[in-house]
Amino acid sequence: MIRNFNDDISTPEKFVVTLELVPGRESSGRATDSIKSISKEAAQDGRITAVSITDNPGGNPALSPDALGREILDNGMDVIVHFTCRDTNRVGMESRALQLARMGMKNILALTGDYSGKGFGGRGTPVFDFDSVILSSMFKDLNRRLIKTGHSSIFTTGCAVSPFKYTEAETWVQYKKLERKIEAGSSFTITQLGYDVDKYEELLLFKKEKGITIPALASLYLLDKRSARPMHAGRVPGVHVSEKLFQTVMQEWEDAGEGMKHAIERTARLGVVLKGIGYNGIHLGGIHDSFATVGKILDRMDAIEHNWQEYVEEFREESGKRFYLYKDKNRGAAQAESLRKEKIKVKxxxxxxxxxxxxxxxxxxxxxxxxxxxxxxxxxxxxxxxxxxxxxxxxxxxxxxxxxxxxxxxxxxxxxxxxxxxxxxxxxxxxxxxxxxxxxxxxxxxxxxxxxxxxxxxxxxxxxxxxxxxxxxxxxxxxxxxxxxxxxxxxxxxxxxxxxxxxxxxx
Ligand code: SF4
Incomplete structure (x- = not known):
């Protein structure tokens, strides 16, 4: 039987695993076949709750997650559709949402979206008629309309949050925006990607302080040589890869076989740490060719889960001048409050x-x-x-x-x-x-x-x-x-x- 994302995410004792897949700029062919076969194997494996499909990642044209998602759903795997505000205005967005409802695709990750990239003829118009908070409220309103017209199933809308901000201002604004997204209807959140356990934990502490109960999934990524470079250089918005980690990954991948072994081990270790500190699940990315790698990561997680505390230090960054909202975890909310009240100098x-x-x-x-x-x-x-x-x-x-x-x-x-x-x-x-x-x-x-x-x-x-x-x-x-x-x-x-x-x- 098809696993249902909404059911799994609403069950606190379940540790949810979702898989992020990225369509290419083609309507059929190798990349599309590979996404479909990964999804099919994921459904057969039974440990993945849903696959999430990106919406023109990096702002560049790609096969629509709506079309591909429907095929995957028909093959027995639940789907989360990424929905950004970049490419169409509010009329187009509402129309797309209605189409998704009609297609039975009701798990939505509502995002503002990366800035516009290049399509046919050059850079696209950046629309951004809404931001992600307003987009979540549009889905909330659509849900009201669906219920009114007798629909039994409504949209499950989630949002992204990035704890990987290292200045006080960015950190505060991110978390305050998370509160607005929840108020506007987000019922789950997925973090951006980073390899800093204190930042992952910071989000959980913030949730606790504010009494936020929506489930949080932590992003994880199979980091290889090709992906580490732009992430480390800050070319993937919201993602953080430190200099130390970048150098380590580069060395590991001098031999591709060794590089893959290390990547799987790192992903599994971070996965168990995130489960150990209290995340409701993981959102796994960086899988392009085969489901076998996902299986290896999940098997390894099962094997080392009981020892998760042993791996925490590996994902601890040298804080230096970086901002952490709860640097002294024992002081918790009191510390965050006093920080907020400190006066600063501006020009x-x-x-x-x-x-x-x-x-x-x-x-x-x-x-x-x-x-x-x-x-x-x-x-x-x-x-x-x-x-x-x-x-x-x-x-x-x-x-x-x-x-x-x-x-x-x-x-x-x-x-x-x-x-x-x-x-x-x-x-x-x-x-x-x-x-x-x-x-x-x-x-x-x-x-x-x-x-x-x-x-x-x-x-x-x-x-x-x-x-x-x-x-x-x-x-x-x-x-x-x-x-x-x-x-x-x-x-x-x-x-x-x-x-x-x-x-x-x-x-
Ligand atoms: S200053 Fe005010 S009125 Fe002018 S563009 Fe900005 S938001 Fe609009």
Whole structure:
């Protein structure tokens, strides 16, 4: 009988094993045959709960996980479909979700997605109409609709989280975003990949501190010479391979046979450590040719499981200047809390920018302020007399272009990002927290620029206001407001903050 991912993941005593498979840029042929045969053998083996299929990995075109997933499902193996926000807008995404529901493919890994890569004719348009939090809320809403129309099976939506962030700002923002994803409907999470047991454990400690009960699967990867190089160089967003591990892997693979033996042993050892520290399962990647390797890893895990503590030190990094949220595990939550409250120094220009925009926002864009009714009346008059363009052209645009490189989206979200613009400041336009791709504080796409969320965290921390960052669900930008006055839209309750915003209500 086909194993059911939702059933297995909802059974706390089960240790779940899922397998990540990566389709190629072909509709049939060797890579596709190999994915199908690995899945078939996995179903026969019986130890794998589901295979997960990537969605245009690296932003490059590949065979759709929906089409391939359906064939795999028909062959008796449950499937998790990766679903990113990069390639289609909200209309396309909802349509794809309906198609998946129709096809009976309801395990979803909701991701913001890597940045756009190259397809026919060059680099693709990076859409990012939603981020992963909003995407999860779309599935939550679809579930409501499915139930209403009498469907017995609904989407099981999961999310990714990257504990492998080594600056305080990135770590905090990742975990706060995880909370938003759960609030928006994620019912399981899969970590990014790293080989640092303290970071894997950090996520479990965070879950415990916050009372998060959704199951967590830890990513594992059969690390070979070819994959270690880009991972170590930071070319695979969100993945961490240390210098020491990289050098070791390079030496091991001087002889391919020895390299494979070491890779299997390392994967099995990390697997048992992750099971030992409390993960609900593992998510195994890096398997390209045959299921036999997976079988060897799982057999080896069975053989060494009782000794898992022996292997912990192998996966401990020299911490150096790296940030760990619970460095002293005995102090747990208290330590995390005191860290969060520490005040830090930021550049004077950064602080002035923040203070100026925050003051302006509190004076003019607070609906609870005493002058709010006056602003509303003025906005209404300008709007009725069709002269709002004057305000926009001669005051709003110059002000916001200089201070924020405003792109005139008409639905301003700077207050959610430490008074920085999520449109010009973030290539993925995230409004609910950083994607997993930042590296050492820098943007996945504009590698010489600090991630806009890192800047937001730092400027807010200086004022002890980090609690306000990603503290609530931010609905998606309203495209119908493009090139209109965001000031007027705010005061006339037209923007994403309007009291009856349907996406916020869906939560
Ligand atoms: S969020 Fe929109 S309105 Fe606000 S600064 Fe950015 S582009 Fe301009």
């Amino acid at each position: 004077i220009t950064e602080n002035c920018h923040y203070m100026f925009l925050k003051t302006a926002h509190d004076l003019f864009f607070d609906k609870g302020a005493s002058l709010a009714p006056v602003y509303k009346r003025i906005s209404s008059r300008l709007d009725q007399s069709k002269t709002s363009w004057v305000l926009k052209k001669f005051l709003e645009d110059p002000f916001k272009k200089v201070l924020l490189s405003c792109q005139s989206c008409g639905d301003c979200g700077i207050q959610h990002v430490g008074f920085l613009c999520p449109e010009s400041g973030c290539p993925k336009h995230t409004r609910n927290g950083a994607c997993g791709g930042s590296n050492n504080g820098y943007c996945e796409v504009n590698k010489d620029k600090l991630c806009v969320w890192v800047r937001a965290y730092q400027r807010m921390k200086k004022h002890g206001e980090t609690d306000k960052l990603t503290c609530e669900f931010v609905p998606p930008r309203l495209w119908e407001l493009k090139d209109t006055s965001s000031w007027i839209n705010f005061h006339l309750d037209r923007d994403h903050q309007k009291p009856k915003e349907p996406t916020a209500k869906a939560l």
